[in-house]
Amino acid sequence: MDTQSQQTWQPIPEKPPPSLSIGPVGWARKNLFSSPLDVVLTLLGLYMTYVVATAILDWAVFGAVWTGTADDCREGSQACWPFIQAKWGQLIYGRYPLEERWRVDATMIIGVLAMIPMLIPAVPFKKWNAIFLFVIYPVLAFFLLLGGSFALPLVETPLWGGLLVTLVTSIVGIVGSLPLGILLALGRRSNMPVVRMLSIGFIEFWRGVPLITVLFMASVMLPLFLPEGVTLDKLLRCLIGIALFSAAYLAEVVRGGLQAIPRGQYEAANALGLGYWRTMGLIILPQALRLVIPGIVNSFIALLKDTTLVLIVGLFDLLGIIQLSFTDPNWSTPNTANTGYFTAAVMFWCLCFSISRYSQFMERRLQTGHKR
């Protein structure tokens, strides 16, 4: 074939797709109006969105009372933000003394500053960060919040409240229950029948009862179990109950991770002559715990929501303080309750939603590591 007579084959230029099937119009036809039923659903959805969004915006923003006193809130049925402004300090600190509140701030700020580099995967020195966060920080926070030494006045736990109690119960609950949860998970997969039965019994017992009965047990039964003369703080008793409760749930999460480790890892560890604890500590747990980080985070979110129950046994967490503030006669307006619940809902939602988004991010990151 000589090159002069070679004719290059020219395809007819492509026609553009029909204008109705591309761009925003095409997208809308495909995703919003593909069938008569679809049209009805779309219109219904748009209408519902409109009604709900305008109602909420009008209640919370445009029609709301932003400044003033309780008297301004007695008329109408709109959000009463001066109530939240007046009670904001209590929502965060409870009845923590005014002049000592910087200690709570300091604890929270140090905690957040230590958490941020921990959460960003690219930041180095994770090991030292973790040691600070899980070993040094709890001790520091304990002395800062409770006081009674290092020239800090003692602040009894009945004075604690609001967001402080919510965060303390949930964080101490999850961190305190992790070691026990890991031990229980190992126990449940153990070859020793006695250890396995005890672990199963413990886990199923705590998973079978509602948290509220656990809290009742912690507040009325636990004092009976202790020798005479030993008394525990109510907050501490609830923390013990919450930690035991969440240990059972964490054990199941960790067990899921242990089951995901292929048998070859155990066999390889055995072949290297490692004993049980070194197999677990050096080979299995580091891999299993990495796998279950999303599960642990989900347990933490569940716990964060469940800590609201402590108000039933008389501790004042965020929701408890809000409930308490309704009893203030100065603010007994028809709009206080809903404003308070709305604020608490937004605070809880922001916390839980951001944590769950982070957990999803971690999940994706961990999954890519396991893809081949």
Added chain:
Amino acid sequence: MALPTSPAEGSGAGRLLSWWRNPQMRGVFFQLLTLVIVVWVGWAVADNTIQNLNRLNITSGYGFLEDTAGFSINFSLVDYSEESSYARALLVGFLNTVLCALLGIAIATILGFVIGIARLSNNWIIARLATVYIEIVRNIPLLLQIFFWYIGVLRALPNPRQSFEPLPNIFLNSRGLIVPTPVLQPGIGFVFAAFVLACAGSFFLWRWARFRQQQTGQQFPVFWSSVGMIVLLPLLAFFLSGSPISLVLPELTGFNFATGSTLVPELVALVLALSIYTASFIAEIVRSGIQAVSWGQTEAASSLGLHRGQTLRLVIIPQAMRVIIPPLTNQYLNLTKNSSLAAAIAYPELVSVFAGIVLNQTGQAVEVLSIVIAIYLSLSVVTSIFMNWYNARFALVER
């Protein structure tokens, strides 16, 4: 693994310690050690408890169940008065727990399935709305939602004289939801008999249709004929026996409704919050269950010539249910356990009656809480027995 160069080999100490090198002996030793520690802790706790109870002069034992309760309960499914015993109060609380759990489960299932399917909808707005619902509801504590419905919404409703009437003869006001009371007349037995007959008939129809399809390949519209039978036969019996259900309509006398049945606002708030909250979890379960059935299954069904309805009914749903049922049962159990939050709004269920009022009156913490715990544990044992049976029955048999 005993190394031959071990310095202790053969010496007295080595023989003494040799059992330590035996994994089996070591296992027995550790198990004994665990058992001793557990028994010791248990004994110490029991001992402390007995001493404390003696010191505080608290009687022990379950004899108090026979005593007169002496408190009233504002909502009960069985006869109860202040003269009834604590055991009777326990029954009232248990039945109230069961009632709100059943109502909650029914509503949450319907809502959850609708929202879960909506989230997979091709319609962008419907899918987004479902996502927004799920993300908002499940990230707000349940207790907060219960308070919101109870104090924020139901307390704010008008008094009985200005009740809402969403449906004819159903009233909603600050005292709760008032519905007509159905009263059964003698002829009702025929209707029940017709219903049972229709169910039995549908069962045999289904057996016969399956047999015929296996023999001849011909299909029979079993579903619609069964529905027709189950709906029409009782209806026919109902009218033939002269409408044996009469309704006592709610009537406003003075400041409140004297007739009709009242669902107390605590129950309404609790059921609303429980079902809305649990529905968001059920929706996620339904979505993941449907997504777990691979697209290839749908394609294979189409290539076999099944139409869309058949594909769903015969291929997708049976496989999706296998994934959905176990976590769904778990959610039902969670809902039942969460109904204990009623203690916060004083709906008289198990925890608020027993761990609340009775515990305060008798002071017998150990006995009262052990009863409550035993009831919840037996509920969860029953659930896990069901789950094990289900998993054994429907588990995917792999090669």
